[in-house]
Amino acid sequence: MEYHAIILAAGQGKRMGAGKNKMFLNILDVPVVIHTLRAFEQDAACLGITLVINKAEQTVFKDLLEKFHVTKVQRIVNGGKERQDSVYSGLKAVSGEGIVLIHDGARPFIKKEQIADVVQSAASTGAAVLAVPVKDTIKKVESNKVIETVNRSSLWAVQTPQAFRLPLILQAHDYGRSINAEVTDDASLVELMGRDVAVVKGDYRNIKITTPEDLFFAEQYLRALKRGD
Ligand SMILES: Nc1ccn([C@@H]2O[C@H](COP(=O)(O)OP(=O)(O)OP(=O)(O)O)[C@@H](O)[C@H]2O)c(=O)n1
């Protein structure tokens, strides 16, 4: 099932503390965002990529795309203040009625098989997310004190890609803006409209590079892959 990919790379990387957009940080000499883009570059089902970046970083990104021979980026659009705004900017640039896949540039280890699974699910249900069951005990905490231990049996950690029929996710983002909803993922907006979102089992290795520790683990993981562990 073919799809169009919107790749988000317009954050500031504040939690990484690198003083720059973490998309430019290297994992084994290749920038995070290039690792991510390669997953879609090498997927024949990907019809094209809309890359969402900060306007001020356009030249740097274009140089990286050329240096690493990324050819599927059809358009580059300016990001927004929040992730939600950046997604909206990307959605407005995509046309058609097919499946659109929204993915964090900060998740470089997505695999073609997982992409195919979530796209296939969205094609039949309209909206689908990758997720993995939570492994830790989750507690609500206030002022360094446990308020509640949450029943873990139905908790899943949601990832990206999230895939949608384009008209549905556009409608959901417009609805979210009409009610000033502030969400941290796109499926939340579909849920706010009372529509179902399918969950597709993902992979724990599809981590989001957020803090320095993630970069360390990413490098070790990639070394192991190269060794064939
Ligand atoms: N205004 C924003 C914020 C985030 N992102 C992208 O959304 C993905 C997930 O966001 P996150 O991991 O939070 O990245 P940052 O916002 O850069 O991180 P931080 O919150 O630590 O600043 C990243 O690929 C990031 O580049 C984006 O395109 N536009």
Ligand SMILES: C[C@](O)(CO)[C@H](O)COP(=O)(O)O
């Ligand atoms: C979309 C997401 O990756 C799903 O887990 C997550 O919500 C992004 O959160 P962030 O704070 O913008 O990284």
